[in-house]
Amino acid sequence: MSILEISNLSLSFGGVKALQDVSFRVPENTVTTIIGPNGAGKTSLFNCISGFYKPQQGTIRYQGQPLPGSIKPPKRAALGLARTFQNIALFRGMTVLDNIKLGAHVHMKSGLLSALAYFGPARREEMAVRRDVEERIIDFLEIDHIRRQPVASLSYGLQKRVELARALAMQPKVLMLDEPVAGMNREEKEDMARFILDIREEWGVTVLMVEHDMGMVMDISDHIAVLNFGQVITEGLPADVQNNPEVIKAYLGNSDIESLRKKLNAEGEAA
Amino acid sequence: MRIGDAKQSYEADEAIWTSQTQKLWLGFFLLILLVFPFVVDSYLLYLGCLVGIAVISTTGLNILTGFTGLISLGQAGFMGVGAYTVAWLSINTALPFPVTLVLAGLMAAAVGILVGLPSLRVKGLYLAIATLAASVFLHFIFAEWESVTGGMGGLSLEPAHLFGLTFQSDFMMYFIIVPLAVLMVAGARNVFRTRIGRAFIAIRDRDISAEILGINLLRYKLMSFALSSFYAGIAGGLFAYFYRVVTPESFPLSMSIFYLAAVIVGGMGNLLGGILGAAFMTLVPEALKLLTAALTPFYPNAPVFMSPMLEIIFGALIVGFLIFEPHGLAEIWHRIRRFFRLWPFRN
Numbered sequence: 085m086s087i088l089e090i091s092n093l094s095l096s097f098g099g100v101k102a103l104q105d106v107s108f109r110v111p112e113n114t115v116t117t118i119i120g121p122n123g124a125g126k127t128s129l130f131n132c133i134s135g136f137y138k139p140q141q142g143t144i145r146y147q148g149q150p151l152p153g154s155i156k157p158p159k160r161a162a163l164g165l166a167r168t169f170q171n172i173a174l175f176r177g178m179t180v181l182d183n184i185k186l187g188a189h190v191h192m193k194s195g196l197l198s199a200l201a202y203f204g205p206a207r208r209e210e211m212a213v214r215r216d217v218e219e220r221i222i223d224f225l226e227i228d229h230i231r232r233q234p235v236a237s238l239s240y241g242l243q244k245r246v247e248l249a250r251a252l253a254m255q256p257k258v259l260m261l262d263e264p265v266a267g268m269n270r271e272e273k274e275d276m277a278r279f280i281l282d283i284r285e286e287w288g289v290t291v292l293m294v295e296h297d298m299g300m301v302m303d304i305s306d307h308i309a310v311l312n313f314g315q316v317i318t319e320g321l322p323a324d325v326q327n328n329p330e331v332i333k334a335y336l337g338n339s340d341i342e343s344l345r346k347k348l349n350a351e352g353e354a355a
Numbered sequence: 356m357r358i359g360d361a362k363q364s365y366e367a368d369e370a371i372w373t374s375q376t377q378k379l380w381l382g383f384f385l386l387i388l389l390v391f392p393f394v395v396d397s398y399l400l401y402l403g404c405l406v407g408i409a410v411i412s413t414t415g416l417n418i419l420t421g422f423t424g425l426i427s428l429g430q431a432g433f434m435g436v437g438a439y440t441v442a443w444l445s446i447n448t449a450l451p452f453p454v455t456l457v458l459a460g461l462m463a464a465a466v467g468i469l470v471g472l473p474s475l476r477v478k479g480l481y482l483a484i485a486t487l488a489a490s491v492f493l494h495f496i497f498a499e500w501e502s503v504t505g506g507m508g509g510l511s512l513e514p515a516h517l518f519g520l521t522f523q524s525d526f527m528m529y530f531i532i533v534p535l536a537v538l539m540v541a542g543a544r545n546v547f548r549t550r551i552g553r554a555f556i557a558i559r560d561r562d563i564s565a566e567i568l569g570i571n572l573l574r575y576k577l578m579s580f581a582l583s584s585f586y587a588g589i590a591g592g593l594f595a596y597f598y599r600v601v602t603p604e605s606f607p608l609s610m611s612i613f614y615l616a617a618v619i620v621g622g623m624g625n626l627l628g629g630i631l632g633a634a635f636m637t638l639v640p641e642a643l644k645l646l647t648a649a650l651t652p653f654y655p656n657a658p659v660f661m662s663p664m665l666e667i668i669f670g671a672l673i674v675g676f677l678i679f680e681p682h683g684l685a686e687i688w689h690r691i692r693r694f695f696r697l698w699p700f701r702n
Contacts, residue, residue, distance in 0.1 A: 134567045135567075136563070136566075136567060156566075156571075157566045157567045157569075158566060158569045158570060158571045161567065161568055161569030162569055166568075167567065169564060173561050173564035175556060175557050175560040175561060175564075175565075176560055177556050177559065177560050177624060178553065178556055178557075178560070182553055182556075185550070185553060186550075186553045186554070186557055186568060187568060188550070189550050189553065189554060189568065189569050189570055190568075190569035192550045194549060194550065194551075195551075196546070196551060196578060196582065199545060199546045199548075199549040199550075199551045199552070200542040200543075200545055200546055201542070201545065202545035202548055202549065206549050209550075210369065210548065210549055210550075211365055211366060211369070213550075214365045214368075214369060215365055218365070250568070254568065254569065
C-alpha cells in the first residue's frame with residue numbers, strides 16, 4: 085500500500101516549470117528516494133508535500149486521503165509529515181535539547197496561562213516530552229554528550245543529526261529527508277545510513293529522501309523515483325533504475341553506455 | 356565553586372536554579388529587595404519604584420522583540436492603554452486595584468493583538484513602522500477622546516486602596532511594584548521553559564521552518580504581541596497608580612525608544628538582560644545628575660557645563676555598549692559567572 089501518492093502534480097513560478105505532471109508513489113514502510121540532477125525539482129516536490137508551495141495542478145494523497153492546499157503546513161506536521169532541510173534549519177538561539185523538544189510542539193497542548201505558572205499540566209507535559217526525547221531519540225542517535233550545547237557550536241555532521249532528531253520528535257509517519265548525508269565524511273555517512281535503516285525497521289516510519297550520494301542511495305533504498313527537468317523519468321527498484329538508459333542520460337548526458345565505458349577506461353590508462 | 360552537578364531526575368535537570376549556591380544568592384537578592392525600602396531615603400525609593408515599572412515593561416518588550424524577533428515601537432502606547440484603563444476604572448468604578456490592574460493588562464493585550472495583526476505579513480523595519488503608526492494613533496485617541504481620557508489635561512486618580520491600606524506613598528507602592536516585577540519576570544522565565552517559549556524563539560530564528568515544523572505563525576506572533584502588551588499594560592497601570600495622573604504626554608514615542616534601547620543594551624532574548632537594561636536606562640541619567648551635584652563644590656560651574664552634556668554622555672554610553680558589548684549587559688554578567696565557576700581554581 086502507498087502511504088503517499090503524488091498524481092499529475094504541476095508547479096510553476098511564472099514561466100519556470102518546476103514540476104510537470106509528476107506522478108509517483110511512496111510505498112508504506114520503505115526507504116523511497118528521489119534522485120535527479122540539480123534543479124530537477126526535488127526540493128520543490130518536498131515543499132509541495134509540506135504544504136509550503138501550492139501546486140497549480142494535481143493531487144497529493146496521504147494515507148488514502150487527499151491533501152488539498154487548505155491543509156496548511158502546521159496541520160500537515162500534526163498529521164505526521166515531518167522533514168529536514170537541505171540547508172540545515174536549526175534554531176541557533178536554542179540548545180540541542182530545546183531544538184529537539186520543539187519538534188514535539190504539535191503533540192503538546194499546554195496553554196499560555198499554565199506556561200506562565202509552569203504548574204500542573206504544562207509542567208507534566210514538559211517532563212513527559214523530556215523523558216520521551218531523552219529515552220527514545222537522544223539515546224538512539226547518540227547525541228547525549230551535546231544536549232546542552234547551542235546548536236551553532238556543533239559540527240556540520242552533528243547538526244544534521246540534531247535536525248533528524250527534531251524531525252523524529254514530531255512522531256512522523258512519513259519522514260522526509262532533504263540530502264541527509266550531503267557534505268559528510270564517510271564515517272558520518274555510514275552512521276546516517278544506519279539511522280535511516282533503523283528508523284524504517286524499528287520505528288516503522290516511511291522514509292522519503294532526496295539524495296545525491298549514489299552509493300548510499302543504491303544501498304539503502306527500496307524504491308527510487310528519478311526526476312529530471314521537473315518530470316519523473318522512471319521509478320522502481322534500485323537495480324532497475326541503475327540500468328535505465330534514460331537515467332544514465334540524465335546524469336551523464338549520453339545514453340551510449342559502452343562508448344562511455346570505453347572513454348572512461350581510456351582516460352584511466354592515460355592517467 | 357560548583358561541584359557534584361549530577362542529576363537524578365529530569366525534574367531536577369529542568370529546574371531553573373539547580374545548585375544550593377544559586378538558591379542562596381537568589382534568597383540573598385530577594386532579602387535585599389525586601390530590606391531596601393526600610394533603609395534608603397525617599398529619592399532611592401522613588402528610583403526603585405521606577406526601575407520596577409521599567410523592568411516589567413522591558414521584560415514585556417523583550418518577549419516580543421528579543422525572543423520573537425518582532426520589532427515594536429508601540430510599547431509606550433500599550434503602557435498608555437494600561438494607564439488610562441486603570442485611571443478610568445478607578446474613577447468610574449469601585450473595583451479594587453488588583454482587578455483594575457489585571458483589566459489594564461488585558462485591555463493592552465487586546466490592543467496589542469490588533470496592532471500585531473500586520474506582523475504576519477511584514478517584519479523587521481516594516482513592522483517597526485506599522486507599530487509606530489499604531490502608537491501615533493493611540494496617542495491621538497488619548498488626546499482627543501475627551502469624554503473618556505480627559506483630553507490633553509488627562510485624568511487624575513485616587514491612590515490605590517486594599518484591605519484598608521492606602522497605597523499613597525512611594526514606600527507603599529514599592530510593595531506592589533517590586534513583588535509584581537519579580538512575579539512577572541518569573542512568569543516570563545517559565546514561558547521559556549515550555550513549548551510556547553520555544554515557538555517564539557523558533558519564529559525569531561527561522562519563521563518558515565518553524566511553520567513547517569508545526570508552529571502556527573499567526574497564532575504565536577499574536578500571542579507574543581498579547582503577552583508583551585499585557586506586561587506593558589500592567590506597567591502602565593502601575594505607572595498610573597504611582598504618579599496618580601495620566602496625560603497623553605506621559606507616554607511619548609521617545610518612551611517606546613527608551614524601552615527598545617533598554618532591551619538592546621541589556622541583551623536581546625535574555626531576561627536578565629531586560630532587567631539590567633531597564634535598571635541601566637533608568638539609573639544612569641540619575642547617576643550622571645548625582646555626579647554633577649558631587650562636582651559642584653569643587654567646580655562651581657559644573658551644572659552649567661554638565662546639564663547640556665548629560666544627554667550626550669548618556670547617548671555615548673549606549674553607543675559604547677553597543678560597540679564593546681554587542682550582546683548586552685547580560686553578557687558581562689555571564690562572563691563574571693564563568694570566571695567564578697571554578698574559582699579559586701583556574702578555568
